[in-house]
Amino acid sequence: MLIALLTVMLLGGGSYDLSTFVAEGQENIESAVEDPKRRQSALDILAAMEESIGSDNGETTALIERTQRAFSEDKVWSAEELDALFAEARSLRADRAERFIELRLELKATLTSEEWAEAFPES
């Protein structure tokens, strides 16, 4: 039961897994941005987002796997262990969101509103 609760409550990737957003931008940025320098900057930021998402997924997977290994047949979790586990998961999730927002703001500063609309027509 613990892993179920941990993963859904704290590691749920749905909220900030914006890989669709990144893929859409990567697909459209070539045509949306004429200026080669800004276009490359935007692509670099999207690549950083993609890398960050992959890294986040790796960290999440590592925590889940570590918890699964500890989830032995007769394991009884203490309140201290649970507190530490949830605190680590919360920190991971907060860091993930913060990283994405930082990159997203960098991307916004690189593009005009018109370019943004063309790069992300479905978002």
Next chain:
Amino acid sequence: MTLPAFNAPSQHKSGLRRWPLCSPGVRLWLCIGLLLSVAAGCSSNKTQTISEGYVQAITDLTNGLALHVDDASRRDSAMTALQQADTLIRQAVERRDGAAKTFSETNADFDATREELGAIVSANQSSNSSDVEALIELIATFQSALTSEELVELYPERAEFAAQTLMLLDGN
């Protein structure tokens, strides 16, 4: 539908009868298990995030408790904790999906600010944090209701529940 766990012999491998098949308490949890299974079918078209596999895992764990925990008081305590955990999980999934939708919509807006995006993250995390205390209580209640032997006996059902929830998380 069939509930395989209830077709199992009511005699334990030790030869002792493991649970009173017709006791009101067991019948109640049988009904709850059945209702959970029915609910899975009914709700599958409403949301894609709660899978039938997840609900079946809840049902199996509920059935496992009925099969392996003789003491009615401890069994009811564990089952109540499980039901409450299920409710929390469903609420969390619903909230997660809502937060994801709101975040995506806000993120798509060129003029969205750091504060607006951060507020969505904070609101969701605050809700999660407020649930954590309740969850730790539920886990403690569930664990303390069972003996070491019962925890071991129920490991397959507990592991399946965890696995199904992971798939639920992945959207499978």
